[in-house]
Amino acid sequence: MKKIPFSLIIGLFLGCLSVEKETCKKGLPEKKYEFLNDIKRQWNQDYLETIVDFRQFGSYSENEWLRDSENLSTFYGSVKTVGLEKFLSKDEFNKPLFTDHWTETSWANKSLNQILKNFISSFSDTTGVDKYYVEFWNRRKTENNQNVVYEIFQDIDKQYNSESKITENKWSNEPKIVGLLDFETKLKHSDSTSVKRINIEYFDFLRKLGLYSSANNLIRYAREEHFGTTEIWDKDYLELIEMVETDSVDCEIYWHWRQDAKWFPEIYDYGP
Numbered sequence: 001m002k003k004i005p006f007s008l009i010i011g012l013f014l015g016c017l018s019v020e021k022e023t024c025k026k027g028l029p030e031k032k033y034e035f036l037n038d039i040k041r042q043w044n045q046d047y048l049e050t051i052v053d054f055r056q057f058g059s060y061s062e063n064e065w066l067r068d069s070e071n072l073s074t075f076y077g078s079v080k081t082v083g084l085e086k087f088l089s090k091d092e093f094n095k096p097l098f099t100d101h102w103t104e105t106s107w108a109n110k111s112l113n114q115i116l117k118n119f120i121s122s123f124s125d126t127t128g129v130d131k132y133y134v135e136f137w138n139r140r141k142t143e144n145n146q147n148v149v150y151e152i153f154q155d156i157d158k159q160y161n162s163e164s165k166i167t168e169n170k171w172s173n174e175p176k177i178v179g180l181l182d183f184e185t186k187l188k189h190s191d192s193t194s195v196k197r198i199n200i201e202y203f204d205f206l207r208k209l210g211l212y213s214s215a216n217n218l219i220r221y222a223r224e225e226h227f228g229t230t231e232i233w234d235k236d237y238l239e240l241i242e243m244v245e246t247d248s249v250d251c252e253i254y255w256h257w258r259q260d261a262k263w264f265p266e267i268y269d270y271g272p
Contacts, residue, residue, distance in 0.1 A: 022251050023251065024249060024250075024253075025246065025249070025254065026247055026253060026254045026258075027212040027244040027245050028210070028246075029260070030210070030211055030212055030214065030257075030260050030262055033176065036262040037064070038063045038066040039075065041263050041264060041265075043266050048095075069145040069147070072148055073151075073152070073171060073172065074171075075174070076152045076155075077172050078174050078177040080155075080171055081178050082182045083185070086185040092112075093111065096110060097110060113160065119136070120154060120157060122134065123146070123150050180209075183202040186198045186202075187202070196234075199219065199222045200240065203215050203218055206263070206264070211261070211262065212244055213258055214263040214265075215240075216241060216244045216261075217261050219237050219244075220241065220267065221264070
């Protein structure tokens with residue numbers, strides 16, 4: 001009987017050994033909030049562009065939460081609590097829009113101020129009004145939220161066009177939404193001396209809300225945005241990541257966890 005070469009035996013033995021998969025660390029699952037189905041963080045923090053996109057209301061989701069009159073009122077009250085001009089300055093509000101791409105629309109070469117006034121005036125009188133505004137109000141009537149939309153438009157008009165500063169806020173708000181939006185405006189207006197502190201405070205707030213994937217993504221994104229992917233880790237950011245990434249799992253599960261973030265989904269890398 002022929003002898004089997006020793007090297008072949010060793011090769012067969014090693015081939016039978018299971019290859020240990022690479023593991024990564026993830027944290028607790030992201031908590032689900034119904035309002036996060038409709039209210040999305042704007043990664044570029046260009047709120048003028050966001051309002052423009054809002055013309056395509058419903059193109060990215062059904063916006064079922066936001067279409068409800070009470071929820072819509074609460075969302076506006078939350079935005080107003082943070083401060084309308086932190087999202088959109090008076091200069092942006094009065095800036096003519098869409099001189100190129102939107103030349104064939106009802107918003108062409110008009111400012112948001114002019115567009116808002118057209119919405120308000122067309123609510124009760126459609127005589128000679130562009131069909132876009134008529135169709136807009138017909139959709140709001142179908143959704144049964146036309147009255148609260150009209151009240152919001154009137155309030156925005158008063159906030160931006162009043163000669164004196166208006167501090168009254170009769171609108172209810174949702175503290176979680178207020179907190180999320182407030183940190184976004186703080187980051188937008190931060191500088192090199194404050195951005196790290198704000199990121200850390202933001203991280204703590206997201207964890208308190210149970211938005212663990214978002215908290216993790218915020219710190220990883222901030223680190224890579226401010227320090228670069230090849231630079232040494234910032235010690236404070238590294239400690240925060242270690243606080244939230246606690247369980248060793250298959251790396252594919254880890255990437256699903258990061259991508260499950262409902263508020264801060266931005267990540268530089270794309271996983272395995």
